[in-house]
Amino acid sequence: MDFDLNDDQRAILEAVEALLEQHAGAARAIELQPKGEYDASLDAALADAGFSDVGRDPDMGGLEATLVVEAVARAGGVVAIGAEAMVAPMLRDEPLPTPIALATAGHGGAVRYAASARSLLVLGDREARWVALEPGDCAPVRSNFGYPMGRVSAEGTTRGDGLGVGSAARLHTAWQLAIAAEAVGCMEAALAQTVGYLKERRQFGRAIGSFQAVQHRLAECAIHVEGSRWLVREAAYQRAPTEGVATAAAFALSAAGRIFSEMHQLSGAIGFTREHDLHVWSMRLQALRLELGGVAAHRRAIVAARWGGVGS
Amino acid sequence: MNVRFSKQEEDFRAEVRVFLEPWRDLDGFFGQGLKWKRVRELFCAMGERGWLSLSWPEALGGLGRGPAYEYILWDEVGYARAARNPLSAGIVARSLIRYGSDAQKARWLPPIRSGELHFSLCYSEPEAGSDLASARVRADREGDEYIVNGQKCWQSYAQDMDYLWLLARTGTQESRGRGLSLFICDKNAAGVTVSPLPTLDDDQLNEVHFDGVRVPVSDRVGPENGAWSIMGEALADERHIQFPPGRVRRDLDEMVEWVKGVGLAGDPVVRRTLADLAVQVREVEIYGLLVLDRMQKGRSAAAEVAANKVIHTVVCQNIARAIVDLGGPEALVIGSRPQLLWRQSMWETIGGGTTEIMRSIVAKQALGLGARR
Numbered sequence: 001m002d003f004d005l006n007d008d009q010r011a012i013l014e015a016v017e018a019l020l021e022q023h024a025g026a027a028r029a030i031e032l033q034p035k036g037e038y039d040a041s042l043d044a045a046l047a048d049a050g051f052s053d054v055g056r057d058p059d060m061g062g063l064e065a066t067l068v069v070e071a072v073a074r075a076g077g078v079v080a081i082g083a084e085a086m087v088a089p090m091l092r093d094e095p096l097p098t099p100i101a102l103a104t105a106g107h108g109g110a111v112r113y114a115a116s117a118r119s120l121l122v123l124g125d126r127e128a129r130w131v132a133l134e135p136g137d138c139a140p141v142r143s144n145f146g147y148p149m150g151r152v153s154a155e156g157t158t159r160g161d162g163l164g165v166g167s168a169a170r171l172h173t174a175w176q177l178a179i180a181a182e183a184v185g186c187m188e189a190a191l192a193q194t195v196g197y198l199k200e201r202r203q204f205g206r207a208i209g210s211f212q213a214v215q216h217r218l219a220e221c222a223i224h225v226e227g228s229r230w231l232v233r234e235a236a237y238q239r240a241p242t243e244g245v246a247t248a249a250a251f252a253l254s255a256a257g258r259i260f261s262e263m264h265q266l267s268g269a270i271g272f273t274r275e276h277d278l279h280v281w282s283m284r285l286q287a288l289r290l291e292l293g294g295v296a297a298h299r300r301a302i303v304a305a306r307w308g309g310v311g312s
Numbered sequence: 313m314n315v316r317f318s319k320q321e322e323d324f325r326a327e328v329r330v331f332l333e334p335w336r337d338l339d340g341f342f343g344q345g346l347k348w349k350r351v352r353e354l355f356c357a358m359g360e361r362g363w364l365s366l367s368w369p370e371a372l373g374g375l376g377r378g379p380a381y382e383y384i385l386w387d388e389v390g391y392a393r394a395a396r397n398p399l400s401a402g403i404v405a406r407s408l409i410r411y412g413s414d415a416q417k418a419r420w421l422p423p424i425r426s427g428e429l430h431f432s433l434c435y436s437e438p439e440a441g442s443d444l445a446s447a448r449v450r451a452d453r454e455g456d457e458y459i460v461n462g463q464k465c466w467q468s469y470a471q472d473m474d475y476l477w478l479l480a481r482t483g484t485q486e487s488r489g490r491g492l493s494l495f496i497c498d499k500n501a502a503g504v505t506v507s508p509l510p511t512l513d514d515d516q517l518n519e520v521h522f523d524g525v526r527v528p529v530s531d532r533v534g535p536e537n538g539a540w541s542i543m544g545e546a547l548a549d550e551r552h553i554q555f556p557p558g559r560v561r562r563d564l565d566e567m568v569e570w571v572k573g574v575g576l577a578g579d580p581v582v583r584r585t586l587a588d589l590a591v592q593v594r595e596v597e598i599y600g601l602l603v604l605d606r607m608q609k610g611r612s613a614a615a616e617v618a619a620n621k622v623i624h625t626v627v628c629q630n631i632a633r634a635i636v637d638l639g640g641p642e643a644l645v646i647g648s649r650p651q652l653l654w655r656q657s658m659w660e661t662i663g664g665g666t667t668e669i670m671r672s673i674v675a676k677q678a679l680g681l682g683a684r685r
């Protein structure tokens with residue numbers, strides 16, 4: 001038993017963080033937001049350095065990819081790294097054209113990154129499909145939740161190539177874990193940002209962070225973030241077992257709701273303004289919470305994995 | 313005990329409902345800044361009926377009716393989502409009625425009563441949010457004027473308002489709440505700059521900078537260094553209409569409509585959620601009525617008022633969260649109703665005194681748990 005990262009994993013993490021330091025960060029995310037733009041240069045930089053593909057490396061795999069996704073989320077990167085590093089490798093040996101967006105069959109609707117995506121992975125009942133997108137296939141939609149969003153037509157989700165038996169389950173699990181990993185990164189950054197602010201912000205002659213009522217709430221949040229991180233990493237380490245992934249997702253996305261509310265409440269009015277960076281991560285938590293059926297669906301997936309379908 | 317409104321009060325409610333018919337599509341309760349022109353028209357229409365001065369003394373142009381009428385009015389306006397009760401006819405007018413000079417009453421009350429003149433609340437500052445007694449915008453007396461310097465922030469709607477209701481320091485910094493005074497300041501006075509602070513709901517709050525602004529002594533309201541008790545009393549005068557339960561009832565009704573529309577009305581989990589929220593909405597209503605009762609009897613009720621704010625705003629959030637969680641990613645799209653409700657409720661637990669500060673008041677006033685000193 002050893003929860004520490006090994007040397008290779010540490011090296012990957014340090015390297016990706018150095019790259020993100022240069023190419024990503026809250027300021028960059030805020031710059032791209034009004035235009036709803038995808039960070040193609042960051043995507044290219046991550047791909048060139050091999051980070052998007054660590055999940056395909058036979059010597060590495062899911063855990064390393066998870067570390068990358070967590071780090072990109074902490075840096076507020078506007079790239080579909082979860083789909084690229086954690087999902088696509090589970091479905092096809094050859095890389096897909098990027099960016100990659102993830103959608104559910106038969107559901108037209110708002111999808112993260114769809115407006116700039118060149119690949120769409122579609123979760124069907126039996127099979128997953130890969131759709132090569134043409135420009136204009138997905139119209140951008142206006143949203144304010146930290147991700148550029150696009151609308152996939154219901155018809156668009158029925159095209160493309162089937163990815164074979166078992167692909168739907170693999171896509172579902174990988175997608176769930178990718179959401180959870182991204183939530184972990186966003187929660188870590190939102191918590192760190194808020195704790196830093198509350199150490200500085202003084203009211204009633206003291207730092208707000210010195211009030212015990214505030215400390216206890218931040219401590220509770222820290223416990224939730226820590227729990228999320230290790231459940232996600234454990235699931236990745238165990239090669240994404242259905243129940244373990246559903247558990248990690250249910251835990252992390254439930255924590256995400258709490259982190260959102262608490263960080264905003266404890267930041268006061270400034271957290272409501274665009275001049276304060278919190279929204280870069282907090283609004284994303286809200287978006288991640290709703291994907292793939294949300295916490296309720298992750299919980300149902302645990303029950304289905306452990307005890308089978310209802311009535312069977 | 314009698315938890316019914318009188319026949320006359322119920323008749324008034326019916327009258328308000330009819331009046332509101334043409335305003336039901338306004339949606340000025342949310343994002344007032346984006347709809348100010350029509351919201352102002354609504355206030356003028358209310359002003360014509362004397363409804364902005366329902367409880368003012370008749371000598372000051374009011375209708376001299378009891379708080380229940382005001383409660384009913386804003387409850388219905390809140391349910392109709394038409395507008396929030398304006399600061400001008402609220403805190404500003406009530407302060408003037410209690411503390412204004414005759415000249416001030418004559419000058420300000422008529423255009424406030426008619427719905428034409430509006431104020432921005434300039435209390436908070438970058439370093440003085442929850443701890444308002446530490447405000448540091450200064451007003452230094454020079455002859456017949458005060459010279460105002462410093463910065464306020466987070467002013468809602470200041471971009472559209474005509475005047476500023478300004479809290480400024482006239483005493484030493486150490487005198488805290490005992491060294492603050494209230495002023496009326498022309499938004500267009502030389503040295504006043506209002507600039508937008510874009511917010512996460514695509515609307516704005518504002519910063520207000522004062523750079524050597526000259527305010528005549530005749531525009532100070534109440535005694536020098538007397539702001540604290542005036543502010544407290546004005547808030548108390550307003551406590552029964554600040555958080556109209558109608559808004560929360562409407563939130564739930566909208567959620568039910570939405571649930572039916574998306575075909576979830578038969579889902580047992582959804583029904584359970586609705587039942588839970590319906591109970592919470594009843595709690596909001598009973599607290600609203602409790603505060604009204606205290607108000608009618610002139611009892612101070614700091615703990616009930618604080619509790620009312622907590623319950624009202626938290627239940628708004630619970631409803632909004634529930635609807636977004638059911639809405640899926642579609643709830644993230646600008647223009648969708650779940651998205652709007654959610655973004656409009658998330659900040660209610662901060663503005664006007666945070667939940668934490670309200671809880672401290674309950675602990676102190678209701679439970680006798682004083683701060684360690």
Ligand SMILES: Cc1cc2nc3c(=O)[nH]c(=O)nc-3n(C[C@H](O)[C@H](O)[C@H](O)COP(=O)(O)OP(=O)(O)OC[C@H]3O[C@@H](n4cnc5c(N)ncnc54)[C@H](O)[C@@H]3O)c2cc1C
Binds near residue numbers: 208214267433659666
């Ligand atoms: C939508 C909106 C509209 C507003 N409109 C106006 C307006 O028109 N005019 C105006 O003057 N102001 C306005 N405000 C500002 C509002 O009054 C302040 O935001 C509020 O008083 C809180 O101050 P703050 O934001 O500085 O938070 P802070 O005081 O910095 O507090 C940050 C967090 O710490 C908590 N905290 C602080 N002290 C303690 C303590 N002792 N114990 C435990 N927790 C504590 C707070 O509860 C909060 O959660 C508005 C705010 C919002 C969000």
